[in-house]
Amino acid sequence: MDFNIVQRLGNRLAIAAGTAALLACGSPSTAQREIVQPLPGVDSQVSQGFRTYLDSVAARARREGVSQRTIDAVLPGLSFDESVAALDRRFAPTPAGQAFPSFGAEMAKRINAAKIRQGRQVYADEAARLVAIEQQTGVPASIMVSIFGHETSYGTIMGSTDLPRALATLAYEGRRRDLFEGELVAVLKMVDMGVPRSVLRGSYAGAFGYPQFLPSVYIKLAKDGDGDGKAEIWSSRADAFASIANYMLAAGWRRGEPWGFAVAVPSSLNVDAIANREQVRKCARAVERHSEFKTMREWKALGVYPAGGVWPADDKVEASLLITPGLDAQGYLLTRNYRAILDYNCSNYYAMSVGLLADGVRN
């Protein structure tokens, strides 16, 4: 059984044939040089095309209600970011049939004693706020802390790429223009909302702040967690936790259910007979590794039992079975809450490591 590793937003698509041609176009005419200053390392025809493209983005932003003041303050200052374009081209989908790294090796890269220790410290430092948010939302404090740890190493690595410039570059490249143009307009809306231009920094693919939200996610789901009325997810841990919990709620988190747990699977279990036949809209490649959903009562009847010996209190909780690949194969029953973590970042490696680190932080 192989395993599905899915890169973050923007990494999945094959390279559009047009991109290389676009970047390799010939020398500009003198007239073009007078109109557009060439950028270091980038052909001026790219700059000119980029500028024309930004005019169309400005028109869209105006239609969507962004103020002219914000448009004038942000868009004219942007230039094509060749380093962002190069990073985007470097990632490609995992080809079908290619071996995935072993589960144990991948988890060891993502979770270690230091990361658990740091998570416990964050948990202790922020306990009052975390508990309050958990009581309000049903999302466990340990899950919020674990996502914070995974996304930005507990707030220490948030990315320093200029977001409007990166999003404009990715949108202009065109491989996922629908996504990134929408995010570029969303980042303009954030400026209209009063978010300082100076904090609009993040990953090359447009994620920013402690929870690494995309701008559209920020607009929809960011929350104030410390009571000052602002959702400052780049500087307030409380705001970041409240926002992560709000994201999980929106993704269908169910109060009182675990994310999942390790199980022993009897050799008599016919895994093919319980294969997942569900048609899912999102994250299909990760979900197709799972079995169909069954209740805890049904799993018990099939002879599956928790490696730690403790079943969820409610027999009607549903879970699917995932058996990790490799010599260190391990079965896990994964509830609907695991799907909420997958919604945050569509990779089984990601969701498993969020769950396992949360367990380590809580214990």
Ligand SMILES: [Ca+2]
């Ligand atoms: Ca706040």
